[in-house]
Amino acid sequence: MAEVRLEAVTRRFGKVTAVDGVSLTVPDGSFVVLLGPTGAGKTTTLRLVAGLERADAGRIRIAGHDVSDWPPARRDVAMVFQQYSLYPHLSVRDNLAFPLRSPLRRLGAGEIDRVVGEVAEMLHISHKLDNRATQLSGGEMQRVSIGRALVRRPAVYLMDEPLSSLDAKLRAELRIELKRIQAELGATMLYVTHDQIEAMTMATHVGVLREGALVQFGSPREVYEDPDSVYVATRLGQPRINVAPSHLFPALDLPPGASLIGLRPEHIEVGGNAPNPVKARVGRIEHMGDQTRMHLLVNGASLVTLTDPHTRMQPGEEVPIAAVAPLFFDGDGRRIRRSGSMP
Amino acid sequence: MSAYSITEPSRRQKWIAGTLVILYALITMAPLAWIFLTGFKSPPDSISYPPKVVFTPTLEGYVNLFTTRSRQTREYLDSLGPARTWYEEIVRKREMVIAGPSKFGERFKNSVIIGFGSTFLSVFLGTLAAYGFSRFKVPLKDDLMFFILSTRMMPPIAVAIPIFLMYRSLGLSDTHLGMILLYTAVNISLAVWLLKGFIDEIPIEYEEAALIDGYTRLQAFYKVVLPQAATGIASTAIFCLIFAWNEYAFALLLTSGTAQTAPPFIPTIIGEGGLDWPAVAAGATLFLLPVLVFTILLRKHLLRGITFGAVRK
Ligand SMILES: Nc1ncnc2c1ncn2[C@@H]1O[C@H](COP(=O)(O)OP(=O)(O)O)[C@@H](O)[C@H]1O
């Protein structure tokens, strides 16, 4: 396992700058999650580390070596592709053994069998080992492609939304399993996901990409609680953070320049004895099973918060609400921190 | 199963479709069957009118195909004593003796060398070129692909005279190498275009995965691309072989001895009083076999095309 460093890496495709001067250190043994909407450059970042793309500028180091000019095979990385790529002409067993049979590795047949058996067991695909790769369901294929990375002990694992095509139950199971494997092996992991639970529960560090640029990097808690911008704040949190004009709550003590406030559900206190409350009207109440969302209308703005599933509040009802320790942003969405609390 | 299933045809539909298929098969097979049967007829039976469907089969056609014979007097034949082999006996009945083997074996061998040689070369070069065009940034790619296609825009025979003259001065006339190069030149554009289509269909992620897993590009090509292109390679090989195997005009023009293939040779098999139809039919029957066997051997790969694309792209 090893540390991975990107130093001001840029990759352009014609007019599009897919990765824009990204500097990022994935510490040895850490689990770094990249977040960002489609087209933010997450996949390209992984491909740059893997050596499938050449950087137009900047250097990439793995375990201290400058690998910028190395071919993929020499970089000692394993990658799970966003679009799974099992070899359709091979059985599941041969797919899993394929990386171990590389001329670079020269493992004995017994050793290969043992490793393949172990990984298949772990991913619950032992009974499918002799099937053709094309005879599997989507979820099984995805597990095999994760397995094809796990049979190796590379310097770094690169995973591009590996759990996205699985059903919820399997996703939860594999999330725990992957995290366990990573922790056990002390593996270095660079992981792309859209899933907030994956980001919050698995990551030791989260990097947020925006149009190819790394806009914030820190622990999941930091990124969630202390975002640098509206953009970063909206990456994490279900329901999304509410962004509203700052004058919505007249009682708030605004720092200079603040024109927007960000309110996560936990920043909104409904009813009770909140000081200086504002009147809100209850809109829809959505029962989503694991959470219950309540829409609130305040002076023409719409806010979403969470409530208890057996709430006795009714749509149309008026309730007092207050903002508790919200986030402040300027007109361009940049975070404004109170002087003194600046990190 | 419901009576109105959309996926399962009704009995009546099956019956009609089956009848049509069998009728079509009969119509296309009839000439082949006729050639096959004629090969086992005696020369008089083969030209009798009305044509005979029931006849006494004989191997005379095959014996005549593989031998040259000379007519002898009764006395001379009697002086030879009894025939030692079954084929001598057949020939003696026509008051002839076997003078030696015919050229058919050699011509057939030429066909095999030239047909399979040019097929191998076309597919080999075609696969590499198609892979290059499919995967790499090639300057003027579209123009080059169009140029390759344009070599087939006129019938090859239109350039017969220049090729004849070139081959004469290069010493390629009537050589195996000359014919292999010629058929390869004609087939290569088809091979590149067909194979590029097939290779384009293979997602590039497969090779990228192999590169990351510790394989070189050449190893990835060999281990990942080739097996998945097997369908395309097999069908391309069949097309190339059929062209090279059946080609008549260039073979007639450019070969006469050492490198002559079977197509220009078969019609020259002359027997007593004109064409020896049973021998010609026997030659045609044997001539059909290699392509038939080749196609059957590759059938497995052609069928595999059906499962192609079962993996999400
Ligand atoms: N091979 C390519 N050719 C041209 N543009 C590309 C290529 N790969 C990625 N891009 C562009 O780069 C940007 C980032 O893409 P990508 O890294 O795939 O984003 P993400 O994985 O975050 O969705 C997108 O605008 C995409 O269209």
Ligand SMILES: [Mg+2]
């Ligand atoms: Mg992506």
